[in-house]
Amino acid sequence: MQALFRNPVVAALTALAVVILIGSTIAIVPETRQAVIVRFGEPVRIINPYHANERFGSTGAGVAVRIPFAEQIVWIDKRIQSVEMERQQVLSTDQLRLQVDAFARYRITNPLRMYISAGTEERVADALRPILGSALRNELGKRTFVALLSPERGQVMNNIEAGLNRVARQYGAEVIDVRIKRADLPDGTPLQSAFQRMRTARQQEALTIRAQGEKQAQIIRADADAGAANIYAASFGKDPSFYDFYRAMQAYRRTFNAQSGGQTNIILSPDNEFLREFQGR
Amino acid sequence: MSKKNFALPRFIASVAAPILAMAGGPWGGKPQDDAQDGDKPGDGSGTGPRNPWTQPPGGGRGGERPADRPSLFDDLLRRSRERFGGGRGPGGAEPGSPEVRSLWPIALAVILVLWVIMTCFHRIGPQERGVVLQLGKYSRTLSPGIGFTLPAPFETVDSVDVEEIRTIDVGSVGDGAENLVLTGDQNIIDLAYSVRWNIRDAELYMFQLADPDSTIREVAESAMRSVVATVSLPEALGAGRTDIEQRVEQRMQEILDGYRSGVRVQGVAIKQADPPEAVNDAFKEVSAAQQAAQTYMNEARAYAQQLAARAQGEAAAFDKVYEQYRLSPEVTRRRMYYETMEAVLADTDKTVVEPRGVVPYLPLPEVKRRSAGAEAQSPAVGANAQGGQ
Numbered sequence: 001m002q003a004l005f006r007n008p009v010v011a012a013l014t015a016l017a018v019v020i021l022i023g024s025t026i027a028i029v030p031e032t033r034q035a036v037i038v039r040f041g042e043p044v045r046i047i048n049p050y051h052a053n054e055r056f057g058s059t060g061a062g063v064a065v066r067i068p069f070a071e072q073i074v075w076i077d078k079r080i081q082s083v084e085m086e087r088q089q090v091l092s093t094d095q096l097r098l099q100v101d102a103f104a105r106y107r108i109t110n111p112l113r114m115y116i117s118a119g120t121e122e123r124v125a126d127a128l129r130p131i132l133g134s135a136l137r138n139e140l141g142k143r144t145f146v147a148l149l150s151p152e153r154g155q156v157m158n159n160i161e162a163g164l165n166r167v168a169r170q171y172g173a174e175v176i177d178v179r180i181k182r183a184d185l186p187d188g189t190p191l192q193s194a195f196q197r198m199r200t201a202r203q204q205e206a207l208t209i210r211a212q213g214e215k216q217a218q219i220i221r222a223d224a225d226a227g228a229a230n231i232y233a234a235s236f237g238k239d240p241s242f243y244d245f246y247r248a249m250q251a252y253r254r255t256f257n258a259q260s261g262g263q264t265n266i267i268l269s270p271d272n273e274f275l276r277e278f279q280g281r
Numbered sequence: 282m283s284k285k286n287f288a289l290p291r292f293i294a295s296v297a298a299p300i301l302a303m304a305g306g307p308w309g310g311k312p313q314d315d316a317q318d319g320d321k322p323g324d325g326s327g328t329g330p331r332n333p334w335t336q337p338p339g340g341g342r343g344g345e346r347p348a349d350r351p352s353l354f355d356d357l358l359r360r361s362r363e364r365f366g367g368g369r370g371p372g373g374a375e376p377g378s379p380e381v382r383s384l385w386p387i388a389l390a391v392i393l394v395l396w397v398i399m400t401c402f403h404r405i406g407p408q409e410r411g412v413v414l415q416l417g418k419y420s421r422t423l424s425p426g427i428g429f430t431l432p433a434p435f436e437t438v439d440s441v442d443v444e445e446i447r448t449i450d451v452g453s454v455g456d457g458a459e460n461l462v463l464t465g466d467q468n469i470i471d472l473a474y475s476v477r478w479n480i481r482d483a484e485l486y487m488f489q490l491a492d493p494d495s496t497i498r499e500v501a502e503s504a505m506r507s508v509v510a511t512v513s514l515p516e517a518l519g520a521g522r523t524d525i526e527q528r529v530e531q532r533m534q535e536i537l538d539g540y541r542s543g544v545r546v547q548g549v550a551i552k553q554a555d556p557p558e559a560v561n562d563a564f565k566e567v568s569a570a571q572q573a574a575q576t577y578m579n580e581a582r583a584y585a586q587q588l589a590a591r592a593q594g595e596a597a598a599f600d601k602v603y604e605q606y607r608l609s610p611e612v613t614r615r616r617m618y619y620e621t622m623e624a625v626l627a628d629t630d631k632t633v634v635e636p637r638g639v640v641p642y643l644p645l646p647e648v649k650r651r652s653a654g655a656e657a658q659s660p661a662v663g664a665n666a667q668g669g670q
Binding site for chain 1: 340416418500540542562582614617634
């Protein structure tokens with residue numbers, strides 16, 4: 001026996017066999033995965049299944065033992081995964097189109113059911129994607145365009161989530177939430193007409209602002225005129241006849257002023273008040 | 282070299298040998314296990330050089346080494362038993378085997394010691410947390426400092442930077458691509474914003490989400506759009522920005538907490554909220570109109586100021602004169618009359634027409650020409666010019 005182990009070839013083969021045996025017996029299950037042990041195609045047990053609110057460290061992760069060669073391990077992700085819906089055009093009840101991107105987050109909570117009904121994780125995502133799309137279209141199609149933008153959207157999402165969850169449960173998955181990532185107007189006419197509407201709204205605003213500005217300016221001027229008239233009246237009203245004289249003197253100075261340009265010829269009659277003393281009486 | 286110097290490494294080797302043998306299990310195992318376990322040593326924190334060194338014991342054993350392993354182990358065990366008087370290793374020792382005197386045992390021992398040192402001690406930086414996995418199972422989280430764990434295959438450490446603020450940019454400032462978002466009043470704005478976040482809980486971050494980074498991005502987009510869909514265009518463009526940022530931050534945190542993602546949203550910053558390029562001109566028109574309206578009002582205010590000042594000035598002048606006038610009306614009145622007439626008539630051409638009752642024809646152009654030529658008084662007849670009073 002000992003002599004046999006001394007033989008390098010035998011020793012190497014033995015070591016290899018041991019290594020393979022250990023490798024196919026012991027498996028390490030990480031925290032992020034659930035494992036379904038399948039014996040000859042039949043699932044026999046689940047290691048590290050998901051439980052809500054479990055604490056890491058007290059999960060089933062760690063070393064797993066299986067019967068070598070007879071039992072296979074099917075790995076299933078334990079984490080939250082997402083399925084994205086490709087852009088969908090949704091028609092609202094008021095016949096407006098909206099392009100919607102949505103995503104759903106789910107977690108496989110029943111690995112056994114998932115293994116039996118879907119086989120692989122990709123097939124779960126593939127199964128959920130079209131259902132998400134149709135649920136979204138149906139639910140959003142019942143709403144008006146404005147409602148799609150409003151906070152009412154939360155209710156829509158809950159309905160979609162409930163619908164999607166019914167299907168997901170058949171695949172051992174649980175939908176955590178459904179969210180609309182984007183909701184845009186489609187390119188082309190709808191977008192352009194929206195732009196046109198925005199543009200005209202702005203032009204209207206611009207004209208209104210301008211008109212308001214003019215109105216305000218006019219009011220300011222009128223107020224000023226009124227104020228000035230008030231000041232003049234209060235002052236000149238004390239003696240209208242003196243005002244008449246005083247203002248006339250000012251007017252003469254200004255109108256007959258040579259400096260203001262233009263020649264002035266004054267033809268005076270000897271009866272003129274100014275020339276009264278001229279006649280030497 | 283003295284005997285004592287040899288003793289320690291050999292002892293460690295004798296202890297480490299079975300560990301190594303067990304460690305060989307996953308590595309030498311089936312391919313499906315390789316894919317999972319092969320990267321474990323590489324996941325460790327900051328022990329870069331470990332990999333090349335560990336390669337020989339790990340990868341090479343399947344090849345030529347097993348040939349001399351039993352005898353090597355036997356040799357080590359036997360000698361250690363001789364020194365310490367006890368059977369340290371598992372069974373299989375063979376007292377009768379010949380001693381193998383080569384460098385292999387020493388090299389192996391050195392490698393083992395290094396391996397143990399490298400994988401037991403972990404330097405966790407001040408901004409890091411080390412998540413310790415015990416054979417794949419979460420065991421504990423190492424705080425900054427030096428952390429101790431079992432050697433590599435049994436416990437591995439994944440260190441995560443929890444302080445670093447990561448930034449996700451959605452939309453972009455400047456280039457042609459627009460990130461169009463619908464507002465509550467069905468208008469469209471071009472939005473660019475960034476989200477800052479860090480890891481609050483290292484183990485949740487590592488174990489809960491399949492793809493944390495893209496999840497955060499999607500959540501950010503979703504939250505931003507749902508918040509912007511509740512505000513009006515003017516709010517989104519200006520006044521409501523801070524409010525939007527806060528609401529998005531809050532909403533994102535709610536959603537991410539719902540996933541138990543271990544992520545903290547530090548802040549949302551709207552870098553740009555502009556009308557789309559296609560309607561930008563119309564928006565500029567509005568601001569031009571606002572400017573114009575301001576201009577009109579400014580002009581009107583200037584006019585008002587001018588007018589008021591002049592009115593006050595004239596009124597004040599009149600008042601002052603009137604005060605004096607009241608003291609002696611007749612004299613003041615005559616004085617003002619004469620002064621004014623003097624000033625007026627001093628600078629003008631004057632014609633005094635003597636005879637009464639003559640209504641002459643006055644050729645005005647001639648008067649003009651003559652007055653331009655000379656100062657001489659013309660004998661021409663003129664109409665009556667009535668003086669004041």
